[in-house]
Amino acid sequence: MVTTIEIKREGKTPSRVVAGEALKLLPEVLPAGRRVVAITDPNVMALYGDTIRTHSDRQIVIGTGEGNKTLDTVGDIYRQLIEMGADRRTYIVGFGGGIVTDIAGFAASTFMRGLDFGFVATSLLAQVDASVGGKNGVNVGGFKNMAGVFSQPDFVLCDTGVLRTLPPREFRAGLAEMIKAGIVADPELFALLESHSPDELLATHELLTQVVVAAIRVKAAIVEADEREGGVRRKLNLGHTVGHAVEKLTREFNHGEAVAIGLVAIADASVRLGVLAAADRDRILRVVERAGLPVSTSGMASGRVSGEVSGSASVSASEAVVGPVLGLSAGDISEAITRDKKVEGDGLWLVVIRQIGEVEVRRMSFADLAELLN
Ligand SMILES: NC(=O)c1ccc[n+]([C@@H]2O[C@H](COP(=O)([O-])OP(=O)(O)OC[C@H]3O[C@@H](n4cnc5c(N)ncnc54)[C@H](O)[C@@H]3O)[C@@H](O)[C@H]2O)c1
Ligand SMILES: [Zn+2]
DSSP, rough: OEEEEEEOOOOOOOOEEEEESGGGHHHHHHHTTEEEEEOOOHHHHHHHHHHHHOOOOOEEOOOOOOOOBBHHHHHHHHHHHHHHOOOOOOEEEEEEEEHHHHHHHHHHHGGGGGOEEEEEOOHHHIIIITTTSSSSEETTTTTTEEEEEEOOOEEEEGGGGGGGEEEEEEHHHHHHOOOHHHHHHHHHHHHHHHSOOHHHHHHHHHHHHHHHHHHHHHHHHHHHHHHTSSEEEGGGTTTTHHHHHHHOSSOOOOOOHHHHHHHHHHHHHHTTSSOOOOHHHHHHHHHHHHHTOOSOOOOOTOOOOOOOOOOGGGOTTTTTTOOOSSSSHHHHHHHHHSSSSTTTTTEEEEEEEEETEEEEEEEEEEHHHHHHHH
């Protein structure tokens, strides 16, 4: 059983996102008679190498982790493509998690001014978020996704079966983006995540496919309405303003965990702004906990904070304030936020929660944001 969701693209056939038992469709979605180059990482290669080799002529294996999502890696991919004699008909398939799909999409979209490409998304986060929507990019100087393009893949295969080999922590990270999708636009999805533990979701193929499809639909609908993020697509940044700052300031949390902390922080802020009921904030807190995700950075003030990404962002333990929501001081968070790429002028667009299934994008100055986070 598969479900196909189409996303319109300018001047091309729609991008097709296929969820469920999707991997077996790979031979059908790859173009016949063209050289296929797969881009993957060593973990995915170790598990799915046979499938990858069966369906591609050449393979490029990149390193794992955010530290490899760089222009250097993209340069290596270009060099390998040149060495193997790739031309404009060469087809790229990114086979892996969000790091692989972000890099593969960026490399494919820029090599020789753009090769056709598709994705097999193998992590939950990639299936419900990273691989869908056409944003591809890399980090620059430690700042996330600073160079990139909007370019939709021809297809995204989201095989829920491959999620069984995913490390549990990575599965939970994907749940954070699904919780976000539920809060943004799908109260039923949110309720399903409230009533099932991660283990229950993984144990039932139909249920897992149902929630993955629901999350993809939320993203697909928003992307179709606003591909280049001029308006409604900003809603997808829910939890990410604080989340990106947390990611930037610590080594502790992966992207999904940082987003989970950001969701709780913004739910709390939304209550203080008087737009969200405290009971809904509590539901958000509980669903994050149920997913086994962190609700705050507190407890990390014992010298574990390090300025991984940009040296000036580092804070010492004594500066860190262990608050009810954020273990970092609000000042550190605000400071990191001002250097987020989503910043425009002296403020940013903050996504606040009105109720589960409805969010609002508000323009907010840094001063007001700093006060709100305090
Ligand atoms: N482009 C976008 O719109 C967008 C949206 C959200 C996130 N992202 C990006 O996505 C990235 C994070 O993606 P991610 O969480 O998938 O990270 P990831 O690609 O690092 O994958 C997580 C880990 O799981 C492993 N893995 C992947 N699939 C597996 C499988 N089926 N079985 C076993 N192991 C598997 C990977 O090797 C890796 O170690 C970040 O860089 C983030 O910025 C992009
Ligand atoms: Zn995200």
